[in-house]
Amino acid sequence: MPAATRTVLSVATTAATATTRSATSAAAATAASPPARRILSGIQPTGVPHLGNFLGALRQWVQLQDQPAQSVVYSIVDLHALTAHPPVPPTTLRDSIHNSARVLLALGIDPKKSILFQQSQVPAHTQLQWVLTCVTSVGWLNRMTQWKTKAGSSPADTAPPAALKMGLFAYPVLQAADILIYRATHVPVGEDQHQHLELARDIAKVFNTNYKINLFPMPQAVSTSAKRIMSLTDPTAKMSKSHANPKSRIDLTDSDTQITKKIRGAVTDSDASVTWDPEHRPGVANLLSLYAACRDLDPASLPEGELKGVVGMANLKQKVAECVVDTVRPVRDEYLRLGGEEAYVREVLEEGNARARAEADATWEMVMKAVGMK
Ligand code: AQP
Numbered sequence: 001m002p003a004a005t006r007t008v009l010s011v012a013t014t015a016a017t018a019t020t021r022s023a024t025s026a027a028a029a030t031a032a033s034p035p036a037r038r039i040l041s042g043i044q045p046t047g048v049p050h051l052g053n054f055l056g057a058l059r060q061w062v063q064l065q066d067q068p069a070q071s072v073v074y075s076i077v078d079l080h081a082l083t084a085h086p087p088v089p090p091t092t093l094r095d096s097i098h099n100s101a102r103v104l105l106a107l108g109i110d111p112k113k114s115i116l117f118q119q120s121q122v123p124a125h126t127q128l129q130w131v132l133t134c135v136t137s138v139g140w141l142n143r144m145t146q147w148k149t150k151a152g153s154s155p156a157d158t159a160p161p162a163a164l165k166m167g168l169f170a171y172p173v174l175q176a177a178d179i180l181i182y183r184a185t186h187v188p189v190g191e192d193q194h195q196h197l198e199l200a201r202d203i204a205k206v207f208n209t210n211y212k213i214n215l216f217p218m219p220q221a222v223s224t225s226a227k228r229i230m231s232l233t234d235p236t237a238k239m240s241k242s243h244a245n246p247k248s249r250i251d252l253t254d255s256d257t258q259i260t261k262k263i264r265g266a267v268t269d270s271d272a273s274v275t276w277d278p279e280h281r282p283g284v285a286n287l288l289s290l291y292a293a294c295r296d297l298d299p300a301s302l303p304e305g306e307l308k309g310v311v312g313m314a315n316l317k318q319k320v321a322e323c324v325v326d327t328v329r330p331v332r333d334e335y336l337r338l339g340g341e342e343a344y345v346r347e348v349l350e351e352g353n354a355r356a357r358a359e360a361d362a363t364w365e366m367v368m369k370a371v372g373m374k
Helices: 003-032 051-064 090-106 124-133 138-142 145-151 166-180 191-210 256-264 282-295 299-304 313-338 342-371
Strands: 038-043 071-076 115-118 186-188 220-222
Touching: 038 051, 038 166, 051 186, 051 282, 051 313, 071 090, 071 342, 090 115, 090 313, 090 342, 115 342, 124 166, 124 191, 124 342, 138 145, 138 166, 138 191, 145 166, 145 191, 166 191, 186 191, 191 220, 256 313, 282 299, 282 313
Parallel strands: 038 071, 038 186, 071 115, 186 220
Antiparallel strands: none
8 A cells, every 4th residue: 555545544544533532422412312403314326326316315415414403414325235136346336435425525515514424334223223123014114115116026926036135125124224323303315215214213113112212203304395306218217326228317427418418318208388297298397397406496387487488399408408507517527526536535434434433333322221232
């Protein structure tokens, strides 16, 4: 290892150790009386974060760190990324963890205001997951829409396909542990995650009841007005990082040209008029939703409002592309700048890991006492 790199790492380690000590005492106080509003959320490093992640959740992460008297914790949930099938190759996962941190910093997550960390580096998440697995009914997990969608094709009396793994079935329990280990009260997530959050509340309730302790608060969703951003190539499916076709999504690192090309190629229909009709015209509705979310407007108002007089899909796509380019450009430019700051990005995560460990360990101590392991 080159001497310069060694120095950076040893400085980072010393800083992290010091942070751990001060964070441990802070965490002890926090555990005794959690803040009234504690924010927690996560993103999977399964690829580059996209416009749907940004408009549905991440934009709000940035706003929430500026509200006073709160604790704000954001996680790159790499353990969840292991549920991907086929598995994410190790080098891709390593790069995605780093690049997700870079994107989060680029869009304005400030390590002075928030704890930004890597989930797998905080063992209390999986320790609590086991305890929670022991109070979670199989029936609850069977009802999860995401599981049903993936398991859907197999009849009830046959074994699920080999591609369906326990990790995918149980991952909502790990998600509950991610939230409850920080005793979070508010979780900014896209609409697609609401069912899992409801499950986290059910799990918290049953734990508190079984062990006669009021340990876990009931976490509430914090939603944005941008509900679910759909795929550009199939407007009936949500925009997704792991979708095989990169034309289906706008990555937050895409160039202006790539964005414009992808929006020009978005699936719409043969009607030239611009109307808000999500049921019958999902492609047009998705473009209007994108425009509205970027400008903070109501999509239904656009045909008679800001986009009045726009006729033809090419013209609509041009307007949407301009607006998306303006939204993505500052994030991408900062992301590219951070490409030259690798050591800084690593240090932010290492320091965040230490602070998160201290907070999570304090809750884990309480869990062990509550269940009788200590
Ligand atoms: N299409 C979307 N529209 C609005 N919000 C979305 N989110 C994800 N997709 C959309 C929200 O982004 C946050 C981070 O998501 P995640 O990475 O933790 O998991 P995900 O929901 O599984 O995201 P992807 O992009 O679809 O990833 P893959 O392909 O790996 O499964 C969450 O708050 C989510 O609600």
